[in-house]
Amino acid sequence: SQQGEEDPQALSIQEGENATMNCSYKTSINNLQWYRQNSGRGLVHLILIRSNEREKHSGRLRVTLDTSKKSSSLLITASRAADTASYFCATDDMEYGNKLVFGAGTILRVKS
Amino acid sequence: GAGVSQSPRYKVAKRGQDVALRCDPISGHVSLFWYQQALGQGPEFLTYFQNEAQLDKSGLPSDRFFAERPEGSVSTLKIQRTQQEDSAVYLCASSVGSGSHNGYTFGSGTRLTVV
Numbered sequence: 001s002q003q004g005e006e007d008p009q010a011l012s013i014q015e016g017e018n019a020t021m022n023c024s025y026k027t028s029i030n031n032l033q034w035y036r037q038n039s040g041r042g043l044v045h046l047i048l049i050r051s052n053e054r055e056k057h058s059g060r061l062r063v064t065l066d067t068s069k070k071s072s073s074l075l076i077t078a079s080r081a082a083d084t085a086s087y088f089c090a091t092d093d094m095e096y097g098n099k100l101v102f103g104a105g106t107i108l109r110v111k112s
Numbered sequence: 113g114a115g116v117s118q119s120p121r122y123k124v125a126k127r128g129q130d131v132a133l134r135c136d137p138i139s140g141h142v143s144l145f146w147y148q149q150a151l152g153q154g155p156e157f158l159t160y161f162q163n164e165a166q167l168d169k170s171g172l173p174s175d176r177f178f179a180e181r182p183e184g185s186v187s188t189l190k191i192q193r194t195q196q197e198d199s200a201v202y203l204c205a206s207s208v209g210s211g212s213h214n215g216y217t218f219g220s221g222t223r224l225t226v227v
Binding site: 030031033035040041042043044045048050088092098099100101102103104105 | 116143145147152153154155156157160162167168171203205210211212213215216217218219220221223
């Protein structure tokens with residue numbers, strides 16, 4: 001069973017706009033990670049945020065983590081057509097040990 | 113190698129046939145994971161190896177599924193007597209340490225279709 005839930009399930013925006021995706025999870029975590037998956041490909045690691053961090057940046061990506069609400073958000077600024085993909089959050093939580101538990105993902109479409 | 117390599121990329125099996133899926137992790141990576149991804153869903157955990165030891169196989173859906181990593185590098189996921197519900201993409205990932213704090217590197221997956 002999946003730990004996280006992303007919303008929205010699907011998001012369609014114009015190139016240049018910002019995209020925000022949210023993730024909720026259920027248990028205590030060590031860290032939370034975001035991955036991107038292009039159609040028919042494997043997942044690519046984007047960014048990791050530890051449970052004692054509240055915000056992290058990497059290029060056009062900004063991730064926030066609120067452990068009291070068990071939620072995270074991924075913001076992609078100035079989106080590009082190449083950002084079109086599915087985005088998944090994953091938690092490495094204390095209950096499940098070493099493995100990552102993934103959510104169902106958000107499908108992002110950036111129109112040019 | 114430079115990345116995680118999986119073969120074959122595509123496999124069509126007749127129901128009841130046995131299949132073997134191969135994963136070549138990044139050289140030196142201690143941890144290796146297998147995930148199953150159904151269409152439109154996130155990856156679901158199957159099993160985890162630390163070197164040659166299979167430390168967690170709680171996600172294997174039935175005893176028809178078997179995984180091994182005998183020398184702590186290449187891993188094989190075997191599915192016996194395939195069923196239509198086994199149709200999915202099977203993803204392999206590796207990680208340099210024993211935890212996830214460095215993130216996982218995924219292969220491109222094997223798309224299995226059971227007809």
